[in-house]
Amino acid sequence: MAAHPFTVGFDLDMTLIDSRPGIKAAYEELSARTGTYIDADLAVTRLGPPLEQEIREWFPEERVAEISDVYRGLYPEHAISGALAMPGAREAIAGVQAAGGRAIVVTAKYEPNAELHLTHLGIDADAVIGSLWAKAKAEALREHGARIYVGDHTGDVLGAHTAGALSVAVPTGPCDASELRAAGADVLLGDLTTFPSWLAGYLANGADAASV
Structure with missing residues:
Protein backbone atom coordinates (compact mmCIF):
# COMPACT_ATOMS: atom_id res chain seq x y z
CA MET A 1 0.00 0.00 0.00
CA SER A 19 -30.11 4.52 -0.02
CA ARG A 20 -33.66 4.65 1.35
CA PRO A 21 -35.54 4.73 -2.00
CA GLY A 22 -33.71 1.71 -3.35
CA ILE A 23 -33.77 -0.24 -0.10
CA LYS A 24 -37.51 0.36 0.16
CA ALA A 25 -37.94 -1.05 -3.35
CA ALA A 26 -35.79 -4.06 -2.47
CA TYR A 27 -37.82 -4.80 0.65
CA GLU A 28 -41.05 -4.47 -1.30
CA GLU A 29 -39.76 -6.97 -3.85
CA LEU A 30 -38.63 -9.30 -1.05
CA SER A 31 -42.09 -9.10 0.48
CA ALA A 32 -43.70 -9.92 -2.86
CA ARG A 33 -41.33 -12.84 -3.49
CA THR A 34 -41.75 -14.40 -0.05
CA GLY A 35 -45.39 -13.55 0.64
CA THR A 36 -44.33 -12.08 3.99
CA TYR A 37 -45.43 -8.61 5.06
CA ILE A 38 -42.55 -6.14 5.49
CA ASP A 39 -43.16 -2.51 6.41
CA ALA A 40 -40.58 -1.09 4.01
CA ASP A 41 -41.24 2.50 5.11
CA LEU A 42 -40.39 1.53 8.69
CA ALA A 43 -37.39 -0.55 7.70
CA VAL A 44 -35.67 2.36 5.95
CA THR A 45 -35.85 4.46 9.12
CA ARG A 46 -33.53 1.96 10.83
CA LEU A 47 -30.58 1.83 8.45
CA GLY A 48 -27.13 1.27 9.88
CA PRO A 49 -27.06 -2.11 11.63
CA PRO A 50 -26.47 -5.34 9.69
CA LEU A 51 -29.21 -6.55 7.35
CA GLU A 52 -29.90 -9.60 9.51
CA GLN A 53 -31.12 -7.38 12.34
CA GLU A 54 -33.93 -6.01 10.17
CA ILE A 55 -34.75 -9.38 8.62
CA ARG A 56 -35.35 -10.75 12.15
CA GLU A 57 -38.18 -8.25 12.53
CA TRP A 58 -40.16 -10.02 9.78
CA PHE A 59 -38.93 -13.62 9.58
CA PRO A 60 -38.24 -16.40 12.13
CA GLU A 61 -34.63 -16.90 13.19
CA GLU A 62 -34.27 -20.14 11.26
CA ARG A 63 -34.91 -18.28 8.00
CA VAL A 64 -32.76 -15.20 8.62
CA ALA A 65 -29.67 -16.44 6.76
CA GLU A 66 -31.72 -17.72 3.81
CA ILE A 67 -33.82 -14.56 3.47
CA SER A 68 -30.80 -12.30 3.87
CA ASP A 69 -29.18 -14.07 0.91
CA VAL A 70 -32.37 -13.63 -1.14
CA TYR A 71 -32.43 -9.91 -0.31
CA ARG A 72 -28.78 -9.45 -1.26
CA GLY A 73 -29.48 -11.16 -4.56
CA LEU A 74 -32.37 -8.79 -5.28
CA TYR A 75 -30.41 -5.72 -4.25
CA PRO A 76 -28.42 -4.94 -7.42
CA GLU A 77 -31.53 -4.85 -9.60
CA HIS A 78 -33.86 -3.05 -7.22
CA ALA A 79 -31.78 -0.86 -4.88
CA ILE A 80 -28.84 0.65 -6.74
CA SER A 81 -30.47 2.99 -9.24
CA GLY A 82 -32.78 4.59 -6.68
CA ALA A 83 -30.03 5.70 -4.30
Missing part, protein backbone atom coordinates in the same frame (compact mmCIF):
# COMPACT_ATOMS: atom_id res chain seq x y z
CA ALA A 2 1.43 3.39 -0.97
CA ALA A 3 2.30 5.77 1.84
CA HIS A 4 -0.19 8.55 2.51
CA PRO A 5 -0.10 11.23 5.19
CA PHE A 6 -3.50 10.21 6.55
CA THR A 7 -6.59 8.07 5.97
CA VAL A 8 -10.21 8.99 6.65
CA GLY A 9 -12.96 6.38 6.87
CA PHE A 10 -16.57 7.02 5.92
CA ASP A 11 -19.76 5.10 6.60
CA LEU A 12 -22.00 4.49 3.57
CA ASP A 13 -25.77 4.47 4.20
CA MET A 14 -27.10 7.89 5.20
CA THR A 15 -23.55 9.25 5.45
CA LEU A 16 -22.34 9.13 1.84
CA ILE A 17 -25.54 7.90 0.18
CA ASP A 18 -29.29 8.13 0.73
CA LEU A 84 -28.77 9.28 -4.20
CA ALA A 85 -25.49 10.83 -3.12
CA MET A 86 -25.84 12.74 0.12
CA PRO A 87 -25.13 16.48 -0.13
CA GLY A 88 -21.38 16.98 -0.03
CA ALA A 89 -20.51 13.29 -0.34
CA ARG A 90 -18.38 13.49 -3.46
CA GLU A 91 -16.73 16.68 -2.23
CA ALA A 92 -15.90 15.09 1.14
CA ILE A 93 -14.12 12.17 -0.50
CA ALA A 94 -12.38 14.48 -2.98
CA GLY A 95 -11.35 16.82 -0.18
CA VAL A 96 -9.47 14.05 1.62
CA GLN A 97 -7.75 13.00 -1.58
CA ALA A 98 -6.90 16.57 -2.59
CA ALA A 99 -5.15 16.96 0.76
CA GLY A 100 -3.04 13.91 -0.05
CA GLY A 101 -4.98 11.43 2.04
CA ARG A 102 -6.87 8.22 1.39
CA ALA A 103 -10.67 8.05 1.71
CA ILE A 104 -12.04 4.60 2.53
CA VAL A 105 -15.58 3.34 3.06
CA VAL A 106 -16.27 1.01 6.00
CA THR A 107 -19.85 -0.20 6.09
CA ALA A 108 -22.14 -2.91 7.43
CA LYS A 109 -23.47 -3.36 3.89
CA TYR A 110 -22.53 -6.41 1.81
CA GLU A 111 -19.33 -5.27 0.14
CA PRO A 112 -20.20 -6.02 -3.52
CA ASN A 113 -23.44 -4.03 -3.18
CA ALA A 114 -21.60 -1.16 -1.48
CA GLU A 115 -19.19 -1.06 -4.42
CA LEU A 116 -22.09 -0.99 -6.88
CA HIS A 117 -23.52 2.07 -5.11
CA LEU A 118 -20.26 3.97 -5.22
CA THR A 119 -19.64 3.15 -8.87
CA HIS A 120 -23.19 4.11 -9.85
CA LEU A 121 -22.95 7.45 -8.04
CA GLY A 122 -19.39 8.27 -9.09
CA ILE A 123 -18.03 8.36 -5.55
CA ASP A 124 -14.37 7.44 -5.94
CA ALA A 125 -13.26 5.90 -2.65
CA ASP A 126 -9.78 4.41 -2.33
CA ALA A 127 -11.03 1.21 -0.68
CA VAL A 128 -14.35 -0.34 0.35
CA ILE A 129 -14.71 -2.72 3.27
CA GLY A 130 -18.12 -4.23 3.97
CA SER A 131 -19.99 -6.40 6.48
CA LEU A 132 -18.60 -4.59 9.53
CA TRP A 133 -20.77 -2.96 12.18
CA ALA A 134 -20.14 -0.88 15.30
CA LYS A 135 -17.05 -2.17 17.19
CA ALA A 136 -16.15 -4.46 14.29
CA LYS A 137 -15.56 -1.43 12.06
CA ALA A 138 -12.43 -0.84 14.09
CA GLU A 139 -10.83 -3.86 12.38
CA ALA A 140 -10.78 -2.12 9.00
CA LEU A 141 -10.02 1.32 10.44
CA ARG A 142 -6.94 -0.04 12.19
CA GLU A 143 -5.85 -2.11 9.19
CA HIS A 144 -5.94 0.95 6.93
CA GLY A 145 -4.55 3.33 9.52
CA ALA A 146 -7.65 5.54 9.57
CA ARG A 147 -7.51 8.14 12.33
CA ILE A 148 -10.84 9.78 11.49
CA TYR A 149 -14.13 7.98 10.92
CA VAL A 150 -17.21 9.82 9.64
CA GLY A 151 -20.67 8.37 10.21
CA ASP A 152 -24.29 9.06 11.02
CA HIS A 153 -25.02 6.39 13.64
CA THR A 154 -24.04 5.83 17.27
CA GLY A 155 -22.58 2.54 16.05
CA ASP A 156 -20.19 4.57 13.91
CA VAL A 157 -19.10 6.57 16.94
CA LEU A 158 -18.42 3.30 18.76
CA GLY A 159 -16.45 1.94 15.82
CA ALA A 160 -14.31 5.07 15.66
CA HIS A 161 -13.56 5.07 19.36
CA THR A 162 -12.80 1.35 19.41
CA ALA A 163 -10.19 2.01 16.73
CA GLY A 164 -8.80 4.99 18.62
CA ALA A 165 -9.96 7.27 15.81
CA LEU A 166 -11.60 10.69 15.93
CA SER A 167 -15.37 10.35 15.55
CA VAL A 168 -16.88 12.88 13.16
CA ALA A 169 -20.67 12.56 13.16
CA VAL A 170 -23.40 13.89 10.88
CA PRO A 171 -27.08 13.73 11.99
CA THR A 172 -28.28 12.76 8.51
CA GLY A 173 -29.45 9.25 9.39
CA PRO A 174 -31.54 7.64 12.13
CA CYS A 175 -29.59 9.22 15.03
CA ASP A 176 -30.13 12.88 15.84
CA ALA A 177 -27.50 15.29 17.08
CA SER A 178 -28.27 14.72 20.76
CA GLU A 179 -27.89 10.94 20.38
CA LEU A 180 -24.59 11.35 18.58
CA ARG A 181 -23.30 13.74 21.23
CA ALA A 182 -24.41 11.38 24.01
CA ALA A 183 -22.58 8.53 22.26
CA GLY A 184 -19.38 10.58 22.45
CA ALA A 185 -18.92 11.99 18.95
CA ASP A 186 -15.81 14.17 18.98
CA VAL A 187 -17.00 16.44 16.15
CA LEU A 188 -20.56 17.07 15.04
CA LEU A 189 -21.21 18.56 11.60
CA GLY A 190 -24.59 19.43 10.13
CA ASP A 191 -23.85 17.36 7.03
CA LEU A 192 -20.96 16.51 4.73
CA THR A 193 -21.06 19.85 2.92
CA THR A 194 -18.98 21.34 5.75
CA PHE A 195 -16.55 18.44 5.98
CA PRO A 196 -13.91 19.73 3.50
CA SER A 197 -13.61 23.06 5.30
CA TRP A 198 -13.52 21.33 8.70
CA LEU A 199 -10.78 18.98 7.48
CA ALA A 200 -8.77 21.85 6.01
CA GLY A 201 -8.98 23.69 9.32
CA TYR A 202 -8.11 20.56 11.29
CA LEU A 203 -5.02 19.94 9.18
CA ALA A 204 -4.04 23.61 9.24
CA ASN A 205 -4.20 23.64 13.02
CA GLY A 206 -1.34 21.20 13.27
CA ALA A 207 -2.81 17.73 12.80
CA ASP A 208 -0.26 15.45 11.19
CA ALA A 209 0.03 11.83 10.14
CA ALA A 210 0.33 10.71 13.75
CA SER A 211 -2.91 12.36 14.85
CA VAL A 212 -5.14 12.07 11.77
Whole structure:
Protein backbone atom coordinates (compact mmCIF):
# COMPACT_ATOMS: atom_id res chain seq x y z
CA MET A 1 0.00 0.00 0.00
CA ALA A 2 1.43 3.39 -0.97
CA ALA A 3 2.30 5.77 1.84
CA HIS A 4 -0.19 8.55 2.51
CA PRO A 5 -0.10 11.23 5.19
CA PHE A 6 -3.50 10.21 6.55
CA THR A 7 -6.59 8.07 5.97
CA VAL A 8 -10.21 8.99 6.65
CA GLY A 9 -12.96 6.38 6.87
CA PHE A 10 -16.57 7.02 5.92
CA ASP A 11 -19.76 5.10 6.60
CA LEU A 12 -22.00 4.49 3.57
CA ASP A 13 -25.77 4.47 4.20
CA MET A 14 -27.10 7.89 5.20
CA THR A 15 -23.55 9.25 5.45
CA LEU A 16 -22.34 9.13 1.84
CA ILE A 17 -25.54 7.90 0.18
CA ASP A 18 -29.29 8.13 0.73
CA SER A 19 -30.11 4.52 -0.02
CA ARG A 20 -33.66 4.65 1.35
CA PRO A 21 -35.54 4.73 -2.00
CA GLY A 22 -33.71 1.71 -3.35
CA ILE A 23 -33.77 -0.24 -0.10
CA LYS A 24 -37.51 0.36 0.16
CA ALA A 25 -37.94 -1.05 -3.35
CA ALA A 26 -35.79 -4.06 -2.47
CA TYR A 27 -37.82 -4.80 0.65
CA GLU A 28 -41.05 -4.47 -1.30
CA GLU A 29 -39.76 -6.97 -3.85
CA LEU A 30 -38.63 -9.30 -1.05
CA SER A 31 -42.09 -9.10 0.48
CA ALA A 32 -43.70 -9.92 -2.86
CA ARG A 33 -41.33 -12.84 -3.49
CA THR A 34 -41.75 -14.40 -0.05
CA GLY A 35 -45.39 -13.55 0.64
CA THR A 36 -44.33 -12.08 3.99
CA TYR A 37 -45.43 -8.61 5.06
CA ILE A 38 -42.55 -6.14 5.49
CA ASP A 39 -43.16 -2.51 6.41
CA ALA A 40 -40.58 -1.09 4.01
CA ASP A 41 -41.24 2.50 5.11
CA LEU A 42 -40.39 1.53 8.69
CA ALA A 43 -37.39 -0.55 7.70
CA VAL A 44 -35.67 2.36 5.95
CA THR A 45 -35.85 4.46 9.12
CA ARG A 46 -33.53 1.96 10.83
CA LEU A 47 -30.58 1.83 8.45
CA GLY A 48 -27.13 1.27 9.88
CA PRO A 49 -27.06 -2.11 11.63
CA PRO A 50 -26.47 -5.34 9.69
CA LEU A 51 -29.21 -6.55 7.35
CA GLU A 52 -29.90 -9.60 9.51
CA GLN A 53 -31.12 -7.38 12.34
CA GLU A 54 -33.93 -6.01 10.17
CA ILE A 55 -34.75 -9.38 8.62
CA ARG A 56 -35.35 -10.75 12.15
CA GLU A 57 -38.18 -8.25 12.53
CA TRP A 58 -40.16 -10.02 9.78
CA PHE A 59 -38.93 -13.62 9.58
CA PRO A 60 -38.24 -16.40 12.13
CA GLU A 61 -34.63 -16.90 13.19
CA GLU A 62 -34.27 -20.14 11.26
CA ARG A 63 -34.91 -18.28 8.00
CA VAL A 64 -32.76 -15.20 8.62
CA ALA A 65 -29.67 -16.44 6.76
CA GLU A 66 -31.72 -17.72 3.81
CA ILE A 67 -33.82 -14.56 3.47
CA SER A 68 -30.80 -12.30 3.87
CA ASP A 69 -29.18 -14.07 0.91
CA VAL A 70 -32.37 -13.63 -1.14
CA TYR A 71 -32.43 -9.91 -0.31
CA ARG A 72 -28.78 -9.45 -1.26
CA GLY A 73 -29.48 -11.16 -4.56
CA LEU A 74 -32.37 -8.79 -5.28
CA TYR A 75 -30.41 -5.72 -4.25
CA PRO A 76 -28.42 -4.94 -7.42
CA GLU A 77 -31.53 -4.85 -9.60
CA HIS A 78 -33.86 -3.05 -7.22
CA ALA A 79 -31.78 -0.86 -4.88
CA ILE A 80 -28.84 0.65 -6.74
CA SER A 81 -30.47 2.99 -9.24
CA GLY A 82 -32.78 4.59 -6.68
CA ALA A 83 -30.03 5.70 -4.30
CA LEU A 84 -28.77 9.28 -4.20
CA ALA A 85 -25.49 10.83 -3.12
CA MET A 86 -25.84 12.74 0.12
CA PRO A 87 -25.13 16.48 -0.13
CA GLY A 88 -21.38 16.98 -0.03
CA ALA A 89 -20.51 13.29 -0.34
CA ARG A 90 -18.38 13.49 -3.46
CA GLU A 91 -16.73 16.68 -2.23
CA ALA A 92 -15.90 15.09 1.14
CA ILE A 93 -14.12 12.17 -0.50
CA ALA A 94 -12.38 14.48 -2.98
CA GLY A 95 -11.35 16.82 -0.18
CA VAL A 96 -9.47 14.05 1.62
CA GLN A 97 -7.75 13.00 -1.58
CA ALA A 98 -6.90 16.57 -2.59
CA ALA A 99 -5.15 16.96 0.76
CA GLY A 100 -3.04 13.91 -0.05
CA GLY A 101 -4.98 11.43 2.04
CA ARG A 102 -6.87 8.22 1.39
CA ALA A 103 -10.67 8.05 1.71
CA ILE A 104 -12.04 4.60 2.53
CA VAL A 105 -15.58 3.34 3.06
CA VAL A 106 -16.27 1.01 6.00
CA THR A 107 -19.85 -0.20 6.09
CA ALA A 108 -22.14 -2.91 7.43
CA LYS A 109 -23.47 -3.36 3.89
CA TYR A 110 -22.53 -6.41 1.81
CA GLU A 111 -19.33 -5.27 0.14
CA PRO A 112 -20.20 -6.02 -3.52
CA ASN A 113 -23.44 -4.03 -3.18
CA ALA A 114 -21.60 -1.16 -1.48
CA GLU A 115 -19.19 -1.06 -4.42
CA LEU A 116 -22.09 -0.99 -6.88
CA HIS A 117 -23.52 2.07 -5.11
CA LEU A 118 -20.26 3.97 -5.22
CA THR A 119 -19.64 3.15 -8.87
CA HIS A 120 -23.19 4.11 -9.85
CA LEU A 121 -22.95 7.45 -8.04
CA GLY A 122 -19.39 8.27 -9.09
CA ILE A 123 -18.03 8.36 -5.55
CA ASP A 124 -14.37 7.44 -5.94
CA ALA A 125 -13.26 5.90 -2.65
CA ASP A 126 -9.78 4.41 -2.33
CA ALA A 127 -11.03 1.21 -0.68
CA VAL A 128 -14.35 -0.34 0.35
CA ILE A 129 -14.71 -2.72 3.27
CA GLY A 130 -18.12 -4.23 3.97
CA SER A 131 -19.99 -6.40 6.48
CA LEU A 132 -18.60 -4.59 9.53
CA TRP A 133 -20.77 -2.96 12.18
CA ALA A 134 -20.14 -0.88 15.30
CA LYS A 135 -17.05 -2.17 17.19
CA ALA A 136 -16.15 -4.46 14.29
CA LYS A 137 -15.56 -1.43 12.06
CA ALA A 138 -12.43 -0.84 14.09
CA GLU A 139 -10.83 -3.86 12.38
CA ALA A 140 -10.78 -2.12 9.00
CA LEU A 141 -10.02 1.32 10.44
CA ARG A 142 -6.94 -0.04 12.19
CA GLU A 143 -5.85 -2.11 9.19
CA HIS A 144 -5.94 0.95 6.93
CA GLY A 145 -4.55 3.33 9.52
CA ALA A 146 -7.65 5.54 9.57
CA ARG A 147 -7.51 8.14 12.33
CA ILE A 148 -10.84 9.78 11.49
CA TYR A 149 -14.13 7.98 10.92
CA VAL A 150 -17.21 9.82 9.64
CA GLY A 151 -20.67 8.37 10.21
CA ASP A 152 -24.29 9.06 11.02
CA HIS A 153 -25.02 6.39 13.64
CA THR A 154 -24.04 5.83 17.27
CA GLY A 155 -22.58 2.54 16.05
CA ASP A 156 -20.19 4.57 13.91
CA VAL A 157 -19.10 6.57 16.94
CA LEU A 158 -18.42 3.30 18.76
CA GLY A 159 -16.45 1.94 15.82
CA ALA A 160 -14.31 5.07 15.66
CA HIS A 161 -13.56 5.07 19.36
CA THR A 162 -12.80 1.35 19.41
CA ALA A 163 -10.19 2.01 16.73
CA GLY A 164 -8.80 4.99 18.62
CA ALA A 165 -9.96 7.27 15.81
CA LEU A 166 -11.60 10.69 15.93
CA SER A 167 -15.37 10.35 15.55
CA VAL A 168 -16.88 12.88 13.16
CA ALA A 169 -20.67 12.56 13.16
CA VAL A 170 -23.40 13.89 10.88
CA PRO A 171 -27.08 13.73 11.99
CA THR A 172 -28.28 12.76 8.51
CA GLY A 173 -29.45 9.25 9.39
CA PRO A 174 -31.54 7.64 12.13
CA CYS A 175 -29.59 9.22 15.03
CA ASP A 176 -30.13 12.88 15.84
CA ALA A 177 -27.50 15.29 17.08
CA SER A 178 -28.27 14.72 20.76
CA GLU A 179 -27.89 10.94 20.38
CA LEU A 180 -24.59 11.35 18.58
CA ARG A 181 -23.30 13.74 21.23
CA ALA A 182 -24.41 11.38 24.01
CA ALA A 183 -22.58 8.53 22.26
CA GLY A 184 -19.38 10.58 22.45
CA ALA A 185 -18.92 11.99 18.95
CA ASP A 186 -15.81 14.17 18.98
CA VAL A 187 -17.00 16.44 16.15
CA LEU A 188 -20.56 17.07 15.04
CA LEU A 189 -21.21 18.56 11.60
CA GLY A 190 -24.59 19.43 10.13
CA ASP A 191 -23.85 17.36 7.03
CA LEU A 192 -20.96 16.51 4.73
CA THR A 193 -21.06 19.85 2.92
CA THR A 194 -18.98 21.34 5.75
CA PHE A 195 -16.55 18.44 5.98
CA PRO A 196 -13.91 19.73 3.50
CA SER A 197 -13.61 23.06 5.30
CA TRP A 198 -13.52 21.33 8.70
CA LEU A 199 -10.78 18.98 7.48
CA ALA A 200 -8.77 21.85 6.01
CA GLY A 201 -8.98 23.69 9.32
CA TYR A 202 -8.11 20.56 11.29
CA LEU A 203 -5.02 19.94 9.18
CA ALA A 204 -4.04 23.61 9.24
CA ASN A 205 -4.20 23.64 13.02
CA GLY A 206 -1.34 21.20 13.27
CA ALA A 207 -2.81 17.73 12.80
CA ASP A 208 -0.26 15.45 11.19
CA ALA A 209 0.03 11.83 10.14
CA ALA A 210 0.33 10.71 13.75
CA SER A 211 -2.91 12.36 14.85
CA VAL A 212 -5.14 12.07 11.77
